[in-house]
Amino acid sequence: MIPNTLVNNTLNHLEGPSYIEERFSSDPTWVLKERLDAWERFSALAMPTRKDEQWRFATVNRTLLDEVELAMPNEGLLKASTELPAAREALMHFHFVDDVLVTEPEMPEALVRQGVIISSLKDALIHHEAAIRPWLFQNTTELGSGKFEYLHRALVSNGLFVFVPKNVEVSGHIAATYEVTGERTASFPHTLVVAQDHARVQILDSYLTASDAQGSYVSASAHVHVDQGARVERTAIQNTNISTNLFQLDSGFVSRDAEFQSTAINLGGKKARYENQVSIEGSGSNAKMYALTVADGKQEFDQRTFQTHTAPNTFSDLLYKNALMDQARTVFSGLIRVGDDAQQTDAYQTNRNILLDASAEANSLPGLEISANDVKCSHGATTGKLSEEELFYFLQRGIPPRIAKHLMVTGFLEEVTEKMRPSALRAAQNLPSRTWGHPLSSFLAFR
């Protein structure tokens, strides 16, 4: 347990401004101002309800912010709970426990010379203030969780900042693992990536909670800026314990001729809300958004996506696949918006759900808003069960039903896993398993 100096001081009862001024007194003044401003906005916004269009079908816990407290970690007590697979193959690995960095990643000398910055957010505010200032806190979710995003902004204490200058290619991936160990504790992981023109970089973020960290609140945010001709891949793996309330509020900005791939693996959490918006704003750019979710027990995965095309000759593709068991629920709500000027856009959106039990529930709201006429846009959503014929084939070959179903789900998810880099996939495969019978990561096929 981590001693908490704010006993009985839940997020809703926090004296925001005075707490922020004290806790973040060493921040540059502009950051402090942003935080206070964000707190004000957070306080002014009402908790969402299911009647809000952007929360349709979601289960909203109105008292969520009365239940969690802020972590005030004692840094001396912290250490990484396990040797993490993400660390093994990473160029650099940042391991945060309750928002405190517990590893000392070393930057390769060659990258330092090329002007690359790979730093914890805390250090970046001290050593790289000029580099981070144009990017930090510039973007807000448009998908419904504004209140939670402002709270994140007011209270975020650490995270990862990656800045890759023009024409620099970072080979290998940079990993950040965010782990929560305290009970009913709030954590605010933040990832900020800037790839300047023609730069290349890969990021792997993992979100975990220790199994005895009951009822934690993880509100993560990741913003990725892909400048002209640059290429960024970001994978987010989420395997928190099943008492965690999780928000992942992500955004991506893709400039001319740039490429961005965002991949999410969603396994954990009690209620996990994932908002992912990508703004495709440069001609010739290409954005891909992939996600796979394995939901069981009483888990709820609530996924909201937004592909905005504002420039001509752009491409985007989204594929979200969900496998549901027990009484699990998923919501996929996606929107493609093609602006008046975004002619010659190709935009696709696909959501596929597979129901393995009669009490699982999949909701699908694939949306299109198209204001340009010379476009190719389509969406598809399907929900169904495993194919009887395929199952019969397995059984007839002597493979027992349990294994056959497992293989079929693995096959169903492979369409997403095959789009991942082997190193990211291996990190997901070797995730510490939760407390149930088989590790969910076994659904992720080896290649």
Add this chain to the structure above:
Amino acid sequence: MLSEAETLNTIDRDKGNFHFKEDYAYDAGVGLTEETIEYISKVKKEADWVRQFRLKALDVFRRKPNPTHWATKDLENIHYDTIRYYLSKGQQPSRSWDEVPDDVKETFERLGIPESERKFLAGVEAQFDSEAAYSRMKDDLEKEGVIFMGSTEALEKHPEIFKPYFGKVIPTGDNKYSALNSAVFSGGSFIYIPKGVKVKQPLQAYFRINAESFGQFERTLIIADEGAEVTYMEGCTAPKFETSTLHSAVVELVALKDAKIQYITVQNWSNNVFNLVTKRAMAEEGAEVKWIDCNIGSRLTMKYPGVVLKGKGARGEVLSIALANDGQQQDTGAKMIHLASDTSSNIIAKSISIGAGQSIYRGQVHMPKDVKGCKNNTECDALLINTNSRTDTYPAITVTGEGNSVQHEASVSKVSAEQIFYMMQRGLDEGQAMSLAVNGFVNDLIKAFPMEYSVELKRLIEMEMEGSVG
């Protein structure tokens, strides 16, 4: 076959755009209060339960906000206090065209109604503002026990048949506009098809708004008893007035065991009509309900025909065509609620947006926990003609239960340059080529309409396409 030019010459493109001077015996005045309702109820000599039903609905209507959190803000431009809610000449529906007042008769003659009746209909009702001016059904159907009459007459003469289902498929509080209709409804068709009776030719209703600032609120209830079959068609027009007009209908269909109902709408209101219609069917075991819905006119249409699949093995279908031109918003779609096992549904929606027109598909498919083996297929295709045309798609799909499956697909495209080039190279001009391509886009769906309607539809689409190219 007629050539393109001849086809266009033979039809009157503004055939709905005329109106006669107003001389009404009954006029509930402007605005909506309890007195308006008392007045309507008194003129109609209604039973007390109907009056109470209306008053309760008014209360619900007042409490419900406009659904502008998901629908267009244009709804705020409806000024309920400037609308006239009931206008009639005090006419009883005539059984013969000769008895219909001259100006009303001329209206329907210009729209070609008596002619179509002679040609292919089993029964016709023609509604002029609030009440039917003409209502007639073939004698043999009457002998078989088929009932086809207006809402007031039906609730008065056959309450035992209609009262149990009235307001049950679409409750008053379903939405703001169903509440409004429940408060001030007048006219529409109440139909009962007895057990096993299969009506081979369609029954038709024709709705006409003649007076300015008038709101039409017809109410339709069709009950097909076990094994019965019926096809019902409705058409609507209004003149182009300066001020906008409101049309808000409620249509309830009840298909009992193994019954079949087909409901066809060709909506061609003028471009100042707010068309806010609630349509829903209930399908019992083995029953089949098909909505064929075509929206060409109106300023704003919001209409999502639905089928509640209540009995095992019931089937629901919605085929929808929407055409949105400058200044129009066609917000249409479908709802399929699967409440019993082995039910299936199919939705095919095609929309065309021309100029600054906006078409929207909004749909709902719901399969709850305790049903098994249900299937839904949804296809929405949108065609955008001009660079400023717009289309949106918002489906909502919920699936749980065992062995249920849903597939939804939507696509947005424009007419391909290759297609146009091919046709022009064969000697068509660009406008003709575009028109032909658009007709090709909706052709599969148009084939599902009865012949007379599909010809009319193709012409209407051709007319709307004119001047959209270049």
